[in-house]
Amino acid sequence: GDSVTQMEGPVTLSEEAFLTINCTYTATGYPSLFWYVQYPGEGLQLLLKATKADDKGSNKGFEATYRKETTSFHLEKGSVQVSDSAVYFCALITGRRALTFGSGTRLQVQP
Amino acid sequence: DAGVIQSPRHEVTEMGQEVTLRCKPISGHDYLFWYRQTMMRGLELLIYFNNNVPIDDSGMPEDRFSAKMPNASFSTLKIQPSEPRDSAVYFCASAGREEGADTQYFGPGTRLTVL
Numbered sequence: 001g002d003s004v005t006q007m008e009g010p011v012t013l014s015e016e017a018f019l020t021i022n023c024t025y026t027a028t029g030y031p032s033l034f035w036y037v038q039y040p041g042e043g044l045q046l047l048l049k050a051t052k053a054d055d056k057g058s059n060k061g062f063e064a065t066y067r068k069e070t071t072s073f074h075l076e077k078g079s080v081q082v083s084d085s086a087v088y089f090c091a092l093i094t095g096r097r098a099l100t101f102g103s104g105t106r107l108q109v110q111p
Numbered sequence: 112d113a114g115v116i117q118s119p120r121h122e123v124t125e126m127g128q129e130v131t132l133r134c135k136p137i138s139g140h141d142y143l144f145w146y147r148q149t150m151m152r153g154l155e156l157l158i159y160f161n162n163n164v165p166i167d168d169s170g171m172p173e174d175r176f177s178a179k180m181p182n183a184s185f186s187t188l189k190i191q192p193s194e195p196r197d198s199a200v201y202f203c204a205s206a207g208r209e210e211g212a213d214t215q216y217f218g219p220g221t222r223l224t225v226l
Binding site: 032036042043044045046049051089093096097098099100101102103104 | 115142144146153154155156159161166167170202204206213214215216217218219220
């Protein structure tokens with residue numbers, strides 16, 4: 001079945017540091033890929049998405065590129081802020097229409 | 112649009128009691144999803160509807176769980192009887208056909224505690 005593997009957290013960075021959160025997937029067919037973010041006490045918000053190979057999703061300084069050859073969708077940001085502290089979920093969707101999530105990676109950014 | 116609305120936001124109940132969680136999707140969306148989040152299992156799909164019809168309920172844990180969508184603007188998830196292992200955050204999400212139904216918008220969740 002479909003699955004998503006994320007790097008375990010927490011990831012602790014200083015403000016303005018470079019961020020990478022690794023995500024790889026296994027899926028039948030050609031999934032769409034997503035990053036969702038969850039701030040404390042809140043629901044999930046879509047951060048970015050990519051629907052086909054080599055697409056790059058971007059939003060709020062975050063980027064991720066759909067790499068079919070490595071089945072990866074790593075999340076990057078050049079300069080993190082304290083306000084980026086949250087839990088980040090990589091996810092995919094196929095014809096089943098329901099999201100399959102990774103386990104989540106907690107990011108803590110220190111001033 | 113107000114987004115996906117869930118109620119209650121918090122529910123504390125005793126084992127054996129019936130619990131009903133409610134969701135109002137974004138107007139015009141024709142897909143509705145129920146997910147559960149726990150520390151042990153992460154985020155997992157329970158059930159989803161398309162045009163008010165249940166399509167995939169393979170994630171519903173057991174007969175104690177049931178979900179309905181009587182109309183396009185309302186869905187319920189019921190647990191009867193509740194057990195401590197049902198304690199979790201339950202999320203509702205909706206999606207619209209015009210976006211290919213692959214972008215899901217989540218509600219704030221209901222945090223359920225069963226004592």
